[in-house]
Amino acid sequence: MLNKPPGLATQGGTKTFEHVDGLLDALQFEAEGRPKLVHRLDKDTSGALLLARTSRAAAFFSKHFSGRSAKKLYWALVMGVPEIEDGLIELPIGKQPGTGGEKMQVDMKEGAPSRTRYRVIEQAGNRTAWVELQPLTGRTHQLRVHMAAIGHPIVGDGKYGLQEAFLSGGISRKMHLHARRIRIDHPDEGKIDVTAELPKHFAESMHTLGFDLALGNTDALDDRPPMNREQKKAQARAHAKGVRKERRGERRGRGEAKPKK
Numbered sequence: 001m002l003n004k005p006p007g008l009a010t011q012g013g014t015k016t017f018e019h020v021d022g023l024l025d026a027l028q029f030e031a032e033g034r035p036k037l038v039h040r041l042d043k044d045t046s047g048a049l050l051l052a053r054t055s056r057a058a059a060f061f062s063k064h065f066s067g068r069s070a071k072k073l074y075w076a077l078v079m080g081v082p083e084i085e086d087g088l089i090e091l092p093i094g095k096q097p098g099t100g101g102e103k104m105q106v107d108m109k110e111g112a113p114s115r116t117r118y119r120v121i122e123q124a125g126n127r128t129a130w131v132e133l134q135p136l137t138g139r140t141h142q143l144r145v146h147m148a149a150i151g152h153p154i155v156g157d158g159k160y161g162l163q164e165a166f167l168s169g170g171i172s173r174k175m176h177l178h179a180r181r182i183r184i185d186h187p188d189e190g191k192i193d194v195t196a197e198l199p200k201h202f203a204e205s206m207h208t209l210g211f212d213l214a215l216g217n218t219d220a221l222d223d224r225p226p227m228n229r230e231q232k233k234a235q236a237r238a239h240a241k242g243v244r245k246e247r248r249g250e251r252r253g254r255g256e257a258k259p260k261k
Helices: 021-027 055-066 142-149 158-165 200-209 213-217 229-255
Strands: 002-004 046-049 071-079 086-090 093-095 104-106 115-124 128-135 177-185 191-195
Touching (some): 104 142, 128 142
Parallel strands (some): 046 177
Antiparallel strands (some): 086 115
């Protein structure tokens, strides 16, 4: 397992020359082949990244990740505090037109089904909340899109939260999304259960905001009962509020006077 730092891509791409995959030769050691990637993290997301030493292990892990039997738990700081402290987000996600697949969006007509469990661990007044997230599906940018869609973008995620995703008071402008833990079956027997420590900027923000790391030791999101009717109604209201806010912003943008030539 690697604890990937923020700002380092998992794989190469257009204009991306430094990435985890390009560094794996250094981790071959006495093995016959270089380690293999079996899943990915966004460039600006930090945390646990599992590697396989053999082709057999890579195939085994890939099957479990694609089949959703692997459990991934993330920590994030989000803007504001979700009305429902313990809930499920079910909003389909698709590519945003005109972005070349670089940006995703909630797409109620053609989006792929997407589900995220979340729990508010602690809050700093109404300013921000520390949340635990578990993706139950594996869509691109799923956690970022879902939290922004319910009106609580991840702190530092300007791509989906725009200017409203940044805190004042010395809080880093880097994204505060961290792959905290991975639990998955071992190719031979037993379980792999790994935890990644927070990167420097995230840990400093936690300290500045007065969050108690000891509160994040529970992580049984998938063991909770489904939301009741009142929780679902509150979740729908929160989503509708976020949509209305976004539309008001679009109307304001269209209404701005164009500069004179």
